Amino acid sequence: MYNNLGAQPGVPRPPTNPQPNPFGNSFYGAGSGLIRGGLGAYGEKILGSSSEYVQSNISRYFSDPQYYFQVNDQYVRNKLKVVLLPFLHRGHWTRITEPVGGRLSYKPPIYDINAPDLYIPFMAFGTYVVLAGLSLGLQGKFSPEALNWLFVKGLFGWFLQVSLLKVTLLSLGSGEAPLLDMLAYAGYAFTGMCLAVLGKMIWRYSYYFLMPWTCLCMGVFLVKTMKRVLFAEC
Structure with missing residues (x-):
């Protein structure tokens, strides 16, 4: 009410904008x-x-996935010989290192035969599924459901092998190996399975000779590899 009348005479009007405090x-x-x-x-x-x-x-x-696919034809041939015929491998089993960014790093598979790769395991797994399906077709038992079941069983077996290798390293006091390394080492078993299935398609009874032989070779390869991981890379 009084604000609309203006300032009254003799009464000081309060300041409308207080001074700021600099401090x-x-x-x-x-x-x-x-x-x-x-x-x-x-x-x-x-x-x-x-x-x-x-x-x-x-x-x-997990490491770098691209590292495991740096391969060439010469590496694939030599690696298959090491996996399927480990008794003939006269060289060392230690991976080759090189300084990268102020620290030591492993050379890719194209430069080191002892380096793990994922090219051979994936190709071997796909070849195994195709050969197993073809074998079922020759026996008159092929069906899409049977092929899907082979694929699922193969993946499940691969997972079990990876788990077994990981548990083995943990029980022996070393669990620092990358997961992709374990995936590669376990996947090499499909190379022997491809050889056994192919032999069965050629001669039925050869399967019973090839399968134990490939299992023995794979066992020797894994023992040599796990020994290297335990005593040289930990």
Whole structure:
């Protein structure tokens, strides 16, 4: 009511815009900057350490998938000889290292016959499914359901082998081998299975000779490899 009448004579009018406090603003700016800087540095430290932890664990257990596909024809031939005929491998079983970024790293399979790869296991697995389906067709037992069942059984067997290798390393006091290494070592078993199924298609009774032989060779190959992992790379 009185605001609309203007200023009354003899009565001082209160200021409409109070003067700012320079000391309060300076202290407030300094405090807020300190809080923002401290929280930012603390958050960056936490996020940085978490990122390093995640990256170190990913590199430890999964490695780089592209590393396992750096192969050529010569490597594939030599690797098949080592897997199927490990008794004839006269060289060492230790992987070759090279300095990369200030630390030692393993050379890719194309430069090291002892390096694990995923090209041969995946190709061997696909070949095994095709040969097994063809064998069923020659016996008059082929069906899409039977082929799907072969595929599922193959994957399940592969998973069991990886789990068995991992548990074996853990029981022996070493579980630091990357998961893709275990996947590669377990997948080499399909090369022997392909040979056994192919022999069965050519001569029925050859399967009973080839399967024990390939199992023996695969066992020797895995023993040599796991021995290297335990005593040379841990």
